[in-house]
Amino acid sequence: MGPAPIPVREPKVVTHIVDERTRTLQKPSSAIITAIQADPKADLRRERSNASFASRELAALMVGGEANLVLREKIAAAVRADPVFSKKGKYFMERSELYRTTLEKYLALPKLAVSMGEKDPIAVGRIIRELIDEPGGLDLHLGMFIPTIQGQGDKEQQKHWMPMCTRLQIIGTYAQTELGHGTYIRGLETTATYDAEKEEFIVHSPTLTSTKWWPGGMGKTATHAVVMARLVTAGKDLGPHAFIVQIRRNEDHQTMPGVTAGDIGPKMGYNAVDNGFLRFDHVRVPRRAMLMKHSKVDPDGTYHPPPVAKAAYGTMVFVRSDIVMNAALYMKKAVTIAMRYNLVRRQSNPGGEKSNGSHGQKGLELQVIDYQHSQRSLFPVLARAFAFHCTSDYMRRMYFRYEKTSRVDGDYSALPELHATSSGLKAYCSWATKDAIELCRLCCGGQGFMALAGFGSTFGNYAPNATYEGDNNVLCLQTARYLLKVARAVAAAGRGKGG
Amino acid sequence: MGPAPIPVREPKVVTHIVDERTRTLQKPSSAIITAIQADPKADLRRERSNASFASRELAALMVGGEANLVLREKIAAAVRADPVFSKKGKYFMERSELYRTTLEKYLALPKLAVSMGEKDPIAVGRIIRELIDEPGGLDLHLGMFIPTIQGQGDKEQQKHWMPMCTRLQIIGTYAQTELGHGTYIRGLETTATYDAEKEEFIVHSPTLTSTKWWPGGMGKTATHAVVMARLVTAGKDLGPHAFIVQIRRNEDHQTMPGVTAGDIGPKMGYNAVDNGFLRFDHVRVPRRAMLMKHSKVDPDGTYHPPPVAKAAYGTMVFVRSDIVMNAALYMKKAVTIAMRYNLVRRQSNPGGEKSNGSHGQKGLELQVIDYQHSQRSLFPVLARAFAFHCTSDYMRRMYFRYEKTSRVDGDYSALPELHATSSGLKAYCSWATKDAIELCRLCCGGQGFMALAGFGSTFGNYAPNATYEGDNNVLCLQTARYLLKVARAVAAAGRGKGG
Numbered sequence: 002m003g004p005a006p007i008p009v010r011e012p013k014v015v016t017h018i019v020d021e022r023t024r025t026l027q028k029p030s031s032a033i034i035t036a037i038q039a040d041p042k043a044d045l046r047r048e049r050s051n052a053s054f055a056s057r058e059l060a061a062l063m064v065g066g067e068a069n070l071v072l073r074e075k076i077a078a079a080v081r082a083d084p085v086f087s088k089k090g091k092y093f094m095e096r097s098e099l100y101r102t103t104l105e106k107y108l109a110l111p112k113l114a115v116s117m118g119e120k121d122p123i124a125v126g127r128i129i130r131e132l133i134d135e136p137g138g139l140d141l142h143l144g145m146f147i148p149t150i151q152g153q154g155d156k157e158q159q160k161h162w163m164p165m166c167t168r169l170q171i172i173g174t175y176a177q178t179e180l181g182h183g184t185y186i187r188g189l190e191t192t193a194t195y196d197a198e199k200e201e202f203i204v205h206s207p208t209l210t211s212t213k214w215w216p217g218g219m220g221k222t223a224t225h226a227v228v229m230a231r232l233v234t235a236g237k238d239l240g241p242h243a244f245i246v247q248i249r250r251n252e253d254h255q256t257m258p259g260v261t262a263g264d265i266g267p268k269m270g271y272n273a274v275d276n277g278f279l280r281f282d283h284v285r286v287p288r289r290a291m292l293m294k295h296s297k298v299d300p301d302g303t304y305h306p307p308p309v310a311k312a313a314y315g316t317m318v319f320v321r322s323d324i325v326m327n328a329a330l331y332m333k334k335a336v337t338i339a340m341r342y343n344l345v346r347r348q349s350n351p352g353g354e355k356s357n358g359s360h361g362q363k364g365l366e367l368q369v370i371d372y373q374h375s376q377r378s379l380f381p382v383l384a385r386a387f388a389f390h391c392t393s394d395y396m397r398r399m400y401f402r403y404e405k406t407s408r409v410d411g412d413y414s415a416l417p418e419l420h421a422t423s424s425g426l427k428a429y430c431s432w433a434t435k436d437a438i439e440l441c442r443l444c445c446g447g448q449g450f451m452a453l454a455g456f457g458s459t460f461g462n463y464a465p466n467a468t469y470e471g472d473n474n475v476l477c478l479q480t481a482r483y484l485l486k487v488a489r490a491v492a493a494a495g496r497g498k499g500g
Numbered sequence: 501m502g503p504a505p506i507p508v509r510e511p512k513v514v515t516h517i518v519d520e521r522t523r524t525l526q527k528p529s530s531a532i533i534t535a536i537q538a539d540p541k542a543d544l545r546r547e548r549s550n551a552s553f554a555s556r557e558l559a560a561l562m563v564g565g566e567a568n569l570v571l572r573e574k575i576a577a578a579v580r581a582d583p584v585f586s587k588k589g590k591y592f593m594e595r596s597e598l599y600r601t602t603l604e605k606y607l608a609l610p611k612l613a614v615s616m617g618e619k620d621p622i623a624v625g626r627i628i629r630e631l632i633d634e635p636g637g638l639d640l641h642l643g644m645f646i647p648t649i650q651g652q653g654d655k656e657q658q659k660h661w662m663p664m665c666t667r668l669q670i671i672g673t674y675a676q677t678e679l680g681h682g683t684y685i686r687g688l689e690t691t692a693t694y695d696a697e698k699e700e701f702i703v704h705s706p707t708l709t710s711t712k713w714w715p716g717g718m719g720k721t722a723t724h725a726v727v728m729a730r731l732v733t734a735g736k737d738l739g740p741h742a743f744i745v746q747i748r749r750n751e752d753h754q755t756m757p758g759v760t761a762g763d764i765g766p767k768m769g770y771n772a773v774d775n776g777f778l779r780f781d782h783v784r785v786p787r788r789a790m791l792m793k794h795s796k797v798d799p800d801g802t803y804h805p806p807p808v809a810k811a812a813y814g815t816m817v818f819v820r821s822d823i824v825m826n827a828a829l830y831m832k833k834a835v836t837i838a839m840r841y842n843l844v845r846r847q848s849n850p851g852g853e854k855s856n857g858s859h860g861q862k863g864l865e866l867q868v869i870d871y872q873h874s875q876r877s878l879f880p881v882l883a884r885a886f887a888f889h890c891t892s893d894y895m896r897r898m899y900f901r902y903e904k905t906s907r908v909d910g911d912y913s914a915l916p917e918l919h920a921t922s923s924g925l926k927a928y929c930s931w932a933t934k935d936a937i938e939l940c941r942l943c944c945g946g947q948g949f950m951a952l953a954g955f956g957s958t959f960g961n962y963a964p965n966a967t968y969e970g971d972n973n974v975l976c977l978q979t980a981r982y983l984l985k986v987a988r989a990v991a992a993a994g995r996g997k998g999g
Contacts, residue, residue, distance in 0.1 A: 016757070017757035017758040017781065019758070019781065019782040023695075023702055023782050023784070024782065026693055026695055026702055027691070027693055027702055027704050027706075027782055029693075029732070029735055030691040030693040030702075030704065030706070030730070030732040030737075031691065031704065031706035033691070033730075033732070033737050034689045034691065034706045034707060034710065034730075035706060035707060038707065038709075092765070092766055093765065093766060095594040178946065182847065183847070183945055183946055184847060184848070184945070185847045185848035185865070188847070188848065188865065190533045192526070192529040192530065192532070192533065194525055194526055194528075194529040196522075196525055203522055203525055203526055203529075205526050205529065205530070207526075207529070207530035207533045207534060208533060208534060208537065210537075211533065214946075215946055231529075231532075231533075233528070233529040233532070236528055238529075238532050258515070258516035259516040259518070265950065266591070266592065266950060266951060266952060267591055267592060267950075267951040267952075268949050268950055268951055268956070269941075269949050269950075269951065269955070269956030269959075270949075270956075271949075282516065282518065283518040283522050283523065283526055285522070348681065348682070348683060348684045348687070349683070349684035349687065366684070366687060374973050439938075442768075443966060443967070446682055446683070446967055446971060447677065447682055447713075447714055447964070447967050447968065449967075450767050450768050450769075450770075450963065450964050450967065451764065451765060451766075451767055451768075452765060452766040452767055452768065453765060453766075456768070457767070457768030457769075457960070460768075461956070464949065465946070465949050467942060468942070468945055468946050468948075468949065469946065472945060474873050
């Protein structure tokens with residue numbers, strides 16, 4: 002006799018009643034299961050108390066001292082207390098909602114940063130941004146638009162644009178990559194043709210492939226953009242230069258006449274950011290829309306090349322040092338999730354079920370961290386998280402030293418080494434971090450695959466670091482070229498000495 | 501003088517008029533850009549016509565002959581013609597819509613498969629499933645529920661359940677993994693306690709960690725489940741056995757009394773599948789709900805262990821050979837996207853801008869495929885796609901040979917090698933494929949990151965293969981153990997001969 006066939010109609014509401022006899026029968030079975038149960042919270046507490054070093058001292062060391070650590074805790078508490086920064090439901094949101102709520106966080110950031118009453122609200126803002134932990138529609142405004150104006154605008158241009166930028170009266174993005182060209186910047190096809198009679202540039206997208214593609218914030222958020230376009234004056238193509246162009250009206254946020262812009266669609270990650278496209282139909286901008294700290298165009302169209310050929314590389318180096326810093330941040334996040342899970346998760350006991358599980362009663366399964374495979378996977382990532390932290394600190398200091406000597410003394414001699422170092426580190430750290438996030442996920446078994454574990458979004462949000470701001474493979478070649486050049490110079494000097 | 505300040509009010513509607521003078525000024529600039537433009541379609545045509553082999557012959561070889569290739573083309577045309585199978589808008593859908601439209605495709609599958617008028621509609625259905633190219637809510641019904649009934653149900657049970665399964669009168673899933681245990685199956689905590697008086701089992705979830713977690717289709721789709729639970733009869737814990745339990749009512753799809761079930765939430769991929777959770781509160785099922793091909797429980801509670809200890813491993817081996825086959829499929833898909841893009845994408849020309857670009861006019865940029873880095877990345881993936889194709893064919897034949905000898909002759913001697921081979925191949929192929937998809941994405945630069953490129957969903961949908969059906973690291977150890985055992989046996993035999 003097989004099981005009863007499925008009834009065709011079932012009663013609409015059924016109360017589930019469990020009788021005493023059934024409960025009595027179940028009890029011994031449940032006892033078999035509950036006889037040996039670990040307490041994950043106790044596991045975590047014990048592991049923490051077993052540390053062979055003062056963890057608070059280490060934390061203080063990493064953020065530059067106890068005072069900074071206290072400040073961070075104060076900021077974290079304030080962020081936690083403000084519902085606008087809540088991450089609740091984040092993994093369940095569709096894209097438009099994720100975009101909106103993330104933007105709200107960035108818009109609430111300045112007020113909170115100022116309200117903390119610290120001397121340096123910018124530094125406080127940076128910590129809040131770290132805690133928001135999601136790239137948003139304002140990222141390019143903060144990370145590329147403002148630094149480009151500061152790095153490539155002359156004093157007058159900075160004075161004009163910066164107050165509007167910091168008050169968020171305008172929101173900018175950085176439009177360099179096109180549908181047809183990314184890594185090969187000289188191939189960009191957008192043109193800016195100078196009209197000496199009107200003292201204006203005509204910004205134009207002459208081909209489909211000249212469409213600007215990817216700028217973060219371009220989809221919806223931005224009102225302005227730094228547009229990299231080939232400067233053409235007196236019939237001569239002078240290569241890519243930076244121009245500030247208004248994209249949307251402040252009044253109603255509609256695109257400006259002659260401008261077509263929108264969102265490029267969903268991505269593997271970064272979905273809180275409205276990466277966009279941008280096209281120009283003979284759009285006129287004033288001569289002074291060109292950022293003129295390094296190169297200049299006179300009213301009559303005369304072009305003045307930059308006094309130092311690669312002076313504009315500074316911004317690029319700054320952004321790459323940012324990527325190295327982010328590598329450390331993302332690595333720390335991923336390895337923290339994975340380590341904690343590997344401490345509280347117990348699975349099997351190859352020593353026999355009756356043998357002593359790690360730190361516990363007889364018969365307990367082993368904590369996953371006690372398996373060699375888990376240690377071999379996670380400990381190097383943990384070590385690397387610390388190493389990347391120190392490396393990014395070093396890289397950042399190296400940049401600020403250069404920034405000062407180049408600005409104050411006009412000394413650009415540190416640029417080649419800085420450029421080679423930041424290129425190589427950007428490539429190495431972004432690859433290593435991307436792979437480490439995926440390894441940490443795999444170390445969490447099935448649970449690592451759930452959105453709530455955080456690995457999917459962490460990977461998706463970090464992954465583009467291997468591609469943008471210079472494809473990693475190309476950057477490796479640039480660093481290698483520099484190293485060979487230095488090696489050759491050393492060899493030549495050696496020969497000189499010997500001769 | 502800086503640029504004009506931003507006007508406070510702008511007119512609501514502005515017609516963008518480009519005067520003749522502006523057009524005339526722009527023309528020479530546009531000419532600079534359009535002078536050298538490649539035609540991606542021509543590039544692709546030329547590359548295809550340059551093949552040194554008959555590509556149709558290769559395609560036929562891979563699907564088992566020209567007749568099969570023609571059939572595939574016929575099926576593909578039918579799928580393309582039926583709007584229910586359309587992939588339009590897929591990457592823009594939120595999860596519930598993706599779930600619904602994917603389920604609609606699976607529900608339309610049987611009708612289309614039968615309508616093709618072929619001798620083997622099951623084989624046709626398999627090809628349609630390949631073309632749907634998205635795991636769906638019916639996957640576990642087709643890939644685990646039915647095979648488990650066929651592999652572990654006795655003749656009577658198969659006769660009872662199979663017709664309902666194939667007519668989709670019931671939809672099943674396979675509930676093995678729990679919140680607390682995945683790889684370590686003996687640690688499962690759900691119990692099935694036999695009540696000899698009523699000839700029923702009491703299925704119960706005694707702990708939080710005993711909650712079934714992950715079954716595909718459990719969130720919404722399934723009415724039934726094969727539940728792996730520890731069989732307890734006469735007070736003895738006999739380890740995990742398979743039981744068919746009704747989860748939802750056929751009438752209104754509400755959960756059955758004593759059953760709690762739902763969706764576990766969003767994941768890194770696989771979001772068209774409603775992976776779910778499942779708990780039992782003293783749920784009674786008839787004695788014959790236990791699948792009894794291998795082990796049995798008599799009405800009086802007497803337990804009969806399986807005649808061959810590991811006979812039930814067959815289903816597991818079958819599913820792993822499926823994963824190897826999928827590895828080949830996913831690898832082919834990823835490398836096809838990447839190869840095509842690397843053929844039509846042109847970027848830079850390190851030989852100097854005036855040198856001859858690959859296959860084209862002077863000054864053209866190089867096709868990316870002509871860079872060593874692209875070839876070194878993609879050619880091994882392409883080769884591996886073919887190798888995995890052949891490997892999965894071999895693995896599948898090996899399984900069917902075993903399936904026949906074990907079923908017809910009761911000969912299980914091929915099982916150890918089959919188990920070791922399928923474990924090792926599952927681990928190797930799923931890791932290699934996961935990494936290859938990511939490598940292919942990186943070879944497509946920024947565009948690879950867009951959802952529309954297909955890598956994100958391909959990676960997300962394939963990634964769990966490294967974890968489910970046995971974590972890869974554990975499977976590697978199992979294969980290694982088998983190899984050492986064989987090596988030891990060979991060594992012992994050698995010593996025997998020598999002595």
